[in-house]
Amino acid sequence: MATVTAAITLTSAVGDLLTDALALSDSTAVTALHTSGLARTKISATAAGASASTIYTADDYAAPCYMYVKNTQTTSSHYIYIYNDTTSGDPVEFKLAGGDWAFFPTNADKTLRAYGSSANHVIEWMVFGTEN
Amino acid sequence: MATTTATLTLSSADLSSQALSITATQTLYKAGTTTGLDQTTGLNKVIYAAAQSNATLISAGDYEDNTAGKVYIKNVGSSSKDYFTIELGGSNIVIGRLYGGDFMFIPYEGEQDIDITSTTTSMELEYIVIFQAA
Numbered sequence: 619m620a621t622v623t624a625a626i627t628l629t630s631a632v633g634d635l636l637t638d639a640l641a642l643s644d645s646t647a648v649t650a651l652h653t654s655g656l657a658r659t660k661i662s663a664t665a666a667g668a669s670a671s672t673i674y675t676a677d678d679y680a681a682p683c684y685m686y687v688k689n690t691q692t693t694s695s696h697y698i699y700i701y702n703d704t705t706s707g708d709p710v711e712f713k714l715a716g717g718d719w720a721f722f723p724t725n726a727d728k729t730l731r732a733y734g735s736s737a738n739h740v741i742e743w744m745v746f747g748t749e750n
Numbered sequence: 751m752a753t754t755t756a757t758l759t760l761s762s763a764d765l766s767s768q769a770l771s772i773t774a775t776q777t778l779y780k781a782g783t784t785t786g787l788d789q790t791t792g793l794n795k796v797i798y799a800a801a802q803s804n805a806t807l808i809s810a811g812d813y814e815d816n817t818a819g820k821v822y823i824k825n826v827g828s829s830s831k832d833y834f835t836i837e838l839g840g841s842n843i844v845i846g847r848l849y850g851g852d853f854m855f856i857p858y859e860g861e862q863d864i865d866i867t868s869t870t871t872s873m874e875l876e877y878i879v880i881f882q883a884a
Binding site for chain 2: 650722723
């Protein structure tokens with residue numbers, strides 16, 4: 619089996635966020651067999667629905683997996699919304715501002731789709747996990 | 751202006767035939783601006799003696815709505831079988847499971863609680879919220 623290492627750092631200089639420096643560093647090693655690869659698409663939809671971009675299809679993986687998503691827009695007010703398309707009401711799970719990324723586990727049994735605050739926002743994403 | 755930076759690196763030598771190396775960096779800004787987030791909970795550590803079900807970890811009532819906070823959560827344990835389920839809002843929409851050693855980093859609008867459910871006793875997690883006031 620392969621190993622994917624995910625590492626995060628949160629940093630802020632002395633006197634910025636806090637009077638002391640913030641230096642949080644963490645990593646986790648994920649045993650992984652499969653990946654979507656790093657994907658990128660231009661999102662045409664500006665609301666939940668059939669034209670929203672699918673970034674993960676329910677049950678593509680048979681076990682919990684991990685997702686990386688990035689809003690590649692450079693303007694912070696250009697949002698991308700990630701919503702759960704399997705659950706009634708299409709609840710929005712994340713609102714990514716331009717330049718933001720997120721890293722999170724997913725149960726793999728819900729379809730995730732994306733739409734933008736206006737058309738043609740570009741998203742990048744990657745899924746990796748232990749089974750397919 | 752406070753400047754806080756979050757960097758994620760994903761790497762693997764053997765996931766595919768080509769090495770994986772992705773680095774993403776973001777500066778944590780207030781919603782719709784280029785002004786840095788300036789408040790934080792600090793790094794909290796929580797020990798749950800009993801297994802939890804839909805317990806509030808982060809209360810939306812503590813934060814302004816429609817903002818652009820960030821949340822980091824880590825399962826401090828080492829078990830590959832026991833996990834925290836991370837949930838959003840009153841309907842407890844499941845985001846996913848954090849097994850021992852796993853972490854997540856997500857944007858947070860401050861509009862819904864973040865709840866947790868744990869699979870057994872004596873589990874620990876850490877979290878930090880970096881946020882803005884109205």
